[in-house]
Amino acid sequence: MAAIHKPAGIEVSGNKFKTIANALPQNLQPSSLPDATTPQPVHRLDYSTTGIVLVGKTSSSIRALNKMFEDKTIAKTYYAVTIGKMQKNGTITSKIDGKPSQSEYKVIESVSSERFGTLNLVELAPKTGRRHQLRKHMLSLGNPILGDKEYAFEGLILKSKGLYLHAYALEFEHPFTKKVVCITDELPEKFTKIFR
Numbered sequence: 001m002a003a004i005h006k007p008a009g010i011e012v013s014g015n016k017f018k019t020i021a022n023a024l025p026q027n028l029q030p031s032s033l034p035d036a037t038t039p040q041p042v043h044r045l046d047y048s049t050t051g052i053v054l055v056g057k058t059s060s061s062i063r064a065l066n067k068m069f070e071d072k073t074i075a076k077t078y079y080a081v082t083i084g085k086m087q088k089n090g091t092i093t094s095k096i097d098g099k100p101s102q103s104e105y106k107v108i109e110s111v112s113s114e115r116f117g118t119l120n121l122v123e124l125a126p127k128t129g130r131r132h133q134l135r136k137h138m139l140s141l142g143n144p145i146l147g148d149k150e151y152a153f154e155g156l157i158l159k160s161k162g163l164y165l166h167a168y169a170l171e172f173e174h175p176f177t178k179k180v181v182c183i184t185d186e187l188p189e190k191f192t193k194i195f196r
Contacts, residue, residue: 001065002028002039002055003170003183008162011042024055028075031057043069046092046132048147051078051167064175069129074172078124078134079108079187081164081194083116083142083156092137096130103127103137109195118155119146121195123168134165161190 004027006012006020013021014178024039031037035058035079042056054074056062068074089106104125120143124134132151138144139151146164149157171182 001058001060002163003185004028004053004055005185006045006049006051006053006167008048009048012041012046020053028055028094030058030127031043033058035059037166039063042066043129045167046135046163046165048163049165050169050185050188052170052183053167054106054183061175068175069085072127072129074170076126076167077171079168080122080124081121081137081146081165081191082120083118083146083153084143085118086110086120086122086141086143090141092141094137094140096133096136099128099134099138101128101130101133103125103134105138107164116146119194121191123144137161164190168192 011019013019028039037059039055039057040062042055042062045051045053054065064158068124070186086107087112092103095101104127106123107120109121114131126133135145135148135151142150144156147158147162166187167185168187169182169184171180174181
């Protein structure tokens with residue numbers, strides 16, 4: 001398996017030419033195991049989200065990792081910059097598309113902002129994997145993610161800097177060695193610039 005950094009502005013997979021999935025074979029060393037196959041991402045990140053994507057390089061690892069994501073045995077940590085005053089931490093359980101969903105959040109740091117009032121660096125842990133879950137959940141609290149054009153309040157949209165949502169860490173038990181693996185991907189510079 002491999003873990004890669006996904007930049008903003010590229011799809012993980014799909015029918016476009018420019019996707020992470022299409023770029024993997026030229027950029028990753030193939031597995032030397034007998035069931036080696038074309039490397040493929042085993043989960044998705046939104047087009048505008050940066051961070052870690054796990055990739056399977058063998059048929060058995062793709063199956064095992066897919067099952068771990070389905071069974072929610074992979075702990076995911078995201079960081080986001082949100083707009084507006086927030087409680088220090090909490091759990092959001094509002095339904096998404098009629099389905100139960102859950103995210104936990106913790107405010108790490110807040111700074112005042114002329115344009116947005118308050119900006120927060122928030123650690124997010126999604127416990128379910130609904131489409132656009134974190135973006136929808138933060139909006140439901142009244143604290144949309146900075147740079148989000150879809151789930152936002154009129155007049156508080158930051159254009160041209162992209163979405164401030166980053167898939168920071170994945171922690172799981174390796175499906176074959178059974179060792180605990182924790183992979184992190186440092187915060188993009190645009191985050192650290194706000195909280196200097």
